Amino acid sequence: MDRIEQLKKFIEQNPSDSFLKHALALEYIKLGDDEIARGLFEELLANDPGYVGSYYHLGKLFERNGNEQKAIEWYEKGMHMAKEKGEQHAFGELRGAWEELTF
Numbered sequence: 001m002d003r004i005e006q007l008k009k010f011i012e013q014n015p016s017d018s019f020l021k022h023a024l025a026l027e028y029i030k031l032g033d034d035e036i037a038r039g040l041f042e043e044l045l046a047n048d049p050g051y052v053g054s055y056y057h058l059g060k061l062f063e064r065n066g067n068e069q070k071a072i073e074w075y076e077k078g079m080h081m082a083k084e085k086g087e088q089h090a091f092g093e094l095r096g097a098w099e100e101l102t103f
Contacts, residue, residue, distance in 0.1 A: 052087050
């Protein structure tokens with residue numbers, strides 16, 4: 001069974017598992033299917049805004065697709081959440097990506 005099918009099966013059994021949804025979105029990115037990945041990241045963050053790692057990947061996805069303004073918005077949301085949760089490493093990565101686009 002390929003990874004995508006395996007992850008979908010796990011998500012059926014654990015529909016609120018943000019890690020599985022994040023992993024599935026990353027698999028779609030590897031396949032070059034940014035639209036499905038974007039939808040998964042946006043759904044994940046709507047339901048679990050504290051899942052900080054997804055902000056970076058969603059921002060990078062928008063960057064790759066030429067939508068720098070949306071990337072900046074997601075990096076800013078992620079920085080806010082990372083700061084709120086005390087996740088300094090994630091904050092630093094998000095800030096670095098944000099600075100590349102804003103300076």
